[in-house]
Structure formats: C-alpha cells, structure tokens
Amino acid sequence: MDFYKRAAEVCRRIPWGTVATYGQIALLCGFPKNARQVGFALGRRLSGPDIPAHRVVNSKGYLSGAASFDTPDLQKLLLEKEGVRVDAERTVDLKRYGWKNSFEDALELQYFFDRQRI
DNA sequence: GTCGCGGCCCTTA
DNA sequence: CTAAGGGCCGCGA
Structure with a gap:
C-alpha cells in the first residue's frame, strides 16, 4: 500500500471548483x-506536479497549508x-464548496487502487 | 455554536 | 534507539 x-x-479527482479535507482524503x-500524512505529502510535493493541492483544506475549511505554496496567497x-x-480569514x-463524494466515488477508487497495486 | 484535549502515525533530528 | 512536532480530527464539555 503506497499511501x-x-x-x-x-x-487529482477533486472536482474543479470544490475543496476536500485532509481527513476526507485519508479516508478515501x-x-x-x-x-496528517496527507498534509506532509502535499507539503513536501511528494505527490507530483500536476496535483491540485490548493483544493485541500482542513476540517474547518481553513487554508492551513497556504504557507507551503510559493507565495502566501497563491492557494x-x-x-x-x-x-x-475565500474570506479574509482564509x-x-x-x-x-466542500466535495460531497458519492459512495460510488469511494468504491471506484478502491477498485482503481487494487488494479494499480498501490 | 465554541474550545480543549488526547489520539493518531509518519518524518526528522 | 528515543523524542518532538506536524498543512489533522472527533468527541465531550
């Protein structure tokens, strides 16, 4: 399993114009x-260049990772x-705007992981 | 609705 | 090896 x-x-599957939480991603x-490891992965850019990391926020909707972008306001x-x-409180x-993923989304992902052996 | 605490688990020192 | 801390979360008060 490669987390x-x-x-x-x-x-990569977070829909355009929506955001997901760290916990939601970990769950999926x-x-x-x-x-927490989701945050680490994104911050260290271990996830890859074409990943929309800006669509990830904490469970309160706060842009807790904004500081890890090239400029503070980029996210x-x-x-x-x-x-x-995004309000003044970031x-x-x-x-x-939260991504309300369906049960099918989750199933499809598990299937994908199985196929890719990751 | 808010706040605080404890749990979580990986990474770095 | 231990220890500390992090882009966090859920629960109980």
Whole structure:
C-alpha cells in the first residue's frame, strides 16, 4: 500500500471548483487515521506536479497549508480562479464548496487502487 | 455554536 | 534507539 500515491490520486479527482479535507482524503485512501500524512505529502510535493493541492483544506475549511505554496496567497488565488470564495480569514464555506463524494466515488477508487497495486 | 484535549502515525533530528 | 512536532480530527464539555 503506497499511501502517498493514493493520496495523489484522490487529490487529482477533486472536482474543479470544490475543496476536500485532509481527513476526507485519508479516508478515501483507505487510511482513516492518516490525515496528517496527507498534509506532509502535499507539503513536501511528494505527490507530483500536476496535483491540485490548493483544493485541500482542513476540517474547518481553513487554508492551513497556504504557507507551503510559493507565495502566501497563491492557494487563495487559485481557488478564487475556480469560483471558490475565500474570506479574509482564509476560510472557505464547506457547506457550499466542500466535495460531497458519492459512495460510488469511494468504491471506484478502491477498485482503481487494487488494479494499480498501490 | 465554541474550545480543549488526547489520539493518531509518519518524518526528522 | 528515543523524542518532538506536524498543512489533522472527533468527541465531550
């Protein structure tokens, strides 16, 4: 099981204009308790270049990883470019922009991981 | 609704 | 080997 590859794949599947939480990603990876490692993976860019890491926020909707981007406001800007409103506190409204993944999304991912042996 | 604490598990020193 | 800390989370008060 390669947690980081899984995290990258999940991240890649976050729909445009929505955000996901660290815990949500960890869960979809099949590692419910590894939310913190998601942050580490993205921060260290172990996940790869074409990964929309800006769509990942903490469970409160706060852009806790903003400091790890090239410029402090980059994450906010990228999100706003997708139509996601970010307030002055660097927080997004999860009710509105949170990715509500379906059960089928989760199933499909597990299947994908199996096929890819990751 | 808020706040705090303990648990989590990987990485770095 | 131990220890500390991190882009976190859920629960209980």
